[in-house]
Amino acid sequence: MTGPIAVIDFETTGLSPAQGDRATEVAVVLVQGGRVVDRFQSLMNAGVRISSFIESFTGISNAMVAAAPPAAQVMAEAARFVGSAPLVAHNAGFDRRFWQAELARLGPDAPAAHNPFACTMLLSRRLYPQAPGHKLGTLAAFHALPAAGRAHRALADAEVAAALLARIQADLCSRFGLAAASHSLLMAVQACQRHALDAAVRRHLGTPSVAA
DNA sequence: TGCCAGGCCCTCTTTAGGGCCTT
Numbered sequence: 266m267t268g269p270i271a272v273i274d275f276e277t278t279g280l281s282p283a284q285g286d287r288a289t290e291v292a293v294v295l296v297q298g299g300r301v302v303d304r305f306q307s308l309m310n311a312g313v314r315i316s317s318f319i320e321s322f323t324g325i326s327n328a329m330v331a332a333a334p335p336a337a338q339v340m341a342e343a344a345r346f347v348g349s350a351p352l353v354a355h356n357a358g359f360d361r362r363f364w365q366a367e368l369a370r371l372g373p374d375a376p377a378a379h380n381p382f383a384c385t386m387l388l389s390r391r392l393y394p395q396a397p398g399h400k401l402g403t404l405a406a407f408h409a410l411p412a413a414g415r416a417h418r419a420l421a422d423a424e425v426a427a428a429l430l431a432r433i434q435a436d437l438c439s440r441f442g443l444a445a446a447s448h449s450l451l452m453a454v455q456a457c458q459r460h461a462l463d464a465a466v467r468r469h470l471g472t473p474s475v476a477a
Numbered sequence: 478t479g480c481c482a483g484g485c486c487c488t489c490t491t492t493a494g495g496g497c498c499t500t
Contacts, residue, residue, distance in 0.1 A: 277500050281482040286500075319500065358484055359499035386498065387485070400498065417500080459486080 267447040269297040271350040271380075272430055274423040275363045276323045278315055282366035287311035288336060289325050291343050292419035294427040295350065298445070299434060301427055305346040306420040308333035323417045340367045344377040351448040355401045355426045357384035383451040385429050391454055391462055392436060401425055408432050441466055 272294045279286035292306040308325065310333045320326050333339070354360035361382045368375040389399050396407045402416055402425075410428040414421030434446035437454065450469055457465030 275500080279481085280500055283483090284481060286482090289500090322500065354499090356484095356497095356499040359482090362483075363500095384485095390486075390497095398497080 267297075267445050269295045269302065269350045270353055270430070270448055271295055271347045272353045272423050272427040273347075273360055273364065274354060274419045274426060275360050276325055276417065276419050277363055278311075278313055278319055280359070282362055285313075286363075287313045288340075288363050288367050289315060289319075289323070289330050290419040291339065292423040293343055293346055294420075294423045295346075296353075296427050296430060299431045301424070303346075304420065304423075305343060306423075307339045307342070309336040309339035310334065311336040324415060325418075336367060337371055341371060341375075344368060344371075344375055347377045347380065349377070350380065352380050352382045353385060353426065353430055353448070353451070354382060355385045355422070355429070357382040357386070381448070381452065383448060383455055385426055385433065387455045388433050388451060389429070391457065391459075392433060401429070404429055437466070441470070443470075 274292050275288050276290040277286050277288050288309060288311060290308045293304070294301055295303040308330055310330045315325065315327050315330065352364070365378055368378040386399050389396065389404055393404070393407065397403060401422060405425050408429065410425060410432065413424035416422065433451070437443060437446040437450065450466070453465055453469035454462065
């Protein structure tokens with residue numbers, strides 16, 4: 266049994282914290298042994314205005330964040346919830362930038378700020394090249410994953426990403442005869458070269474031959 | 478008013494360009 270993995274999703278005011286964008290909502294789903302074992306979700310007030318485009322896109326309004334706890338408080342709680350668990354997100358580069366930017370505002374010693382991230386989008390590109398696309402919703406439909414609520418809200422998207430992660434782990438296990446697909450294996454698959462998946466997994470596992 | 482990012486991946490590539498994906 267591997268340790269828990271924290272699947273995270275942010276809703277934000279835009280695409281780039283370097284351009285002043287801030288998080289408006291965060292959700293974390295803890296997954297262990299292919300099952301969701303705990304959840305964290307909160308809106309947060311970062312003191313910035315949400316554009317009408319983002320409001321219609323996410324359903325998160327200025328009034329909703331005005332009534333939410335301060336961003337620093339929410340991020341501190343999220344970091345404690347994640348603890349030492351490795352992280353997973355869909356298009357993880359995006360969520361990693363906001364995770365690190367928001368935690369950096371808490372100070373240089375914020376916990377969990379540098380936990381490793383794996384990406385369900387990069388993994389899906391490796392494992393499911395036949396999928397019609399690699400958006401989270403497209404992959405959910407492709408794998409017939411259960412609906413989890415309104416898309417583009419943090420907890421619903423984190424739940425779908427967690428279900429996608431469970432599918433990825435199950436497929437890796439069945440393909441390579443594993444009992445469990447660890448986060449480090451996910452990182453190895455994510456980093457492997459195109460058309461070199463089996464060789465990359467064999468290198469990671471340290472086994473000379475694995476049934477395909 | 479209009480525009481804004483970053484990184485991976487593919488290919489009509491590698492001295493590059495553009496699509497995808499996240500909000």
